[in-house]
Amino acid sequence: MTNNKEYKEILDVKLEHGAVINSGKFDFIDYGYNYRLPELQAVMGLKQLQKLDEIISIRQIIKESYIKNLAGLGFAEQKTDRNVFHNMQSIVFKVPDNIKRDDLVKHLKENDIEATIGTYCLSDCTYYRKKYNNIQPVAKMLYDITITLPCYSGVDVELVLEKIRMYSSNEV
Secondary structure (H helix, E strand, O other): OOOOHHHHHHHHHHHOOOEEEEOOEEEEOOOOOOOOOOHHHHHHHHHHHHOHHHHHHHHHHHHHHHHHHHHOOOOEEOOOOOOOOOOOOEEEEEOOOOOOHHHHHHHHHHOOOOOEEOOOOHHHOHHHHHHHOOOOHHHHHHHHHEEEEEOOOOOOHHHHHHHHHHHHHHHO
16 A cells, blocks of 8 residues: 555556556566465454454563563663564564573473574675675674564463573573
8 A cells, every 4th residue: 555656556566476568468577476365364364453452462561571581681682662562473682691592592492482593694694795795793793692582472481481591590
């Protein structure tokens, strides 16, 4: 949806798989996409939208629980402006210096808890290294020391915290 005529023309082409109709025939003038939802997915999406405020509220409670409980262990949450309110499915923390992030991720996975790298350093990926050869130091540092923890409805926050405390106490 847009009220910008130029964007509409571009998006119309993208929505038609990169095609326009010239002389009654499809003419592919650009790359495009097929982001149309089947009816069943659209109905499911509408139902989810009706529950969106509740879903966001639950995830905010989970986020605050992580922040409150992990701060004492030296974890620092990803900062966002206080006016930002979003529907997170995960939350990113900087791990304390005494914890090896990759080992913590492995420990959590061994305990059936999904965790992963907090943020990727795109400038250190093969494509960008070849194209620009300019690894950004802050992005690389964050790649090395951040972890993503689950923040969706139904996650057992107490279990996640327990497993992190268990790992943390063995690392100190």
